Amino acid sequence: EVELIESGGDLVQPGGSLRLSCAASGFTFNKYAISWVRQTPDKGLEWVSTIDDGGYFTYYSASVEGRFRISIDNSKNTVYLQMSSLRAEDTAKYYCARLQMIQGVPMDGFVWGQGTLVTVSS
Amino acid sequence: VMTQSPATLSVSPGETVTLSCRASQSVDAKLAWYQQRPGQAPRLLIYGASTRATGVPARVSGSGSGTEFTLTISGLQSEDFAVYYCQQSNNWPLTFGPGTRLEI
Numbered sequence: 001e002v003e004l005i006e007s008g009g010d011l012v013q014p015g016g017s018l019r020l021s022c023a024a025s026g027f028t029f030n031k032y033a034i035s036w037v038r039q040t041p042d043k044g045l046e047w048v049s050t051i052d053d054g055g056y057f058t059y060y061s062a063s064v065e066g067r068f069r070i071s072i073d074n075s076k077n078t079v080y081l082q083m084s085s086l087r088a089e090d091t092a093k094y095y096c097a098r099l100q101m102i103q104g105v106p107m108d109g110f111v112w113g114q115g116t117l118v119t120v121s122s
Numbered sequence: 123v124m125t126q127s128p129a130t131l132s133v134s135p136g137e138t139v140t141l142s143c144r145a146s147q148s149v150d151a152k153l154a155w156y157q158q159r160p161g162q163a164p165r166l167l168i169y170g171a172s173t174r175a176t177g178v179p180a181r182v183s184g185s186g187s188g189t190e191f192t193l194t195i196s197g198l199q200s201e202d203f204a205v206y207y208c209q210q211s212n213n214w215p216l217t218f219g220p221g222t223r224l225e226i
Contacts, residue, residue: 035216044207044218044220044221045164045207045209045218045221046218047215047216047217047218050216059214059215061215062215095163095164099211106152106211106216107170108154108166108169108170108173108175109154109155109156109166109168109169109175109211110154110164110209111166111175112163112164112165112166113163114163115163
């Protein structure tokens, strides 16, 4: 059974940093891309970032480019999202999700974890 | 930009419902549908516009290509009352529709 477990969500002040983790199991980790998608009641679902199965290619939304960095540790079957210069508008539930990609092209849909809550507030 | 209509749909158990999703530019068949129940993560239902994900019953079907897509659920059951999102994966950034709430 595919399992994606997010952790690291917390309350952080504006301008601060946070690192989220996504631990994967139940599938061949190095054959799938992993993405982060966030959700708020106001803005709905918003794709944030994706790292390909080899960790060579990364993709970011314009709203987080330059502030967030996605990385992968294949030895631990874990993907990280390092978030810095956090803003109030980054407040959301963050999901990690599995995605099959071939040469940078998504081939299926997201299979989701249960999410972790990030709150940016003073 | 992905749009969905209607925002809310009121239906009765046992009925058949069709949800719509429109893309502002062609996404070929790179379209997925998700179901989200209250307090849960989204669940993949359909990808490639018409391919059911593992474990999704045959009464759930998707169709369309280009800019117009539909999700049809027949014989509505209590567990189907949820919010449904479409998502395109033909262009970066990947984008979602605002959702359609299916209510009794």
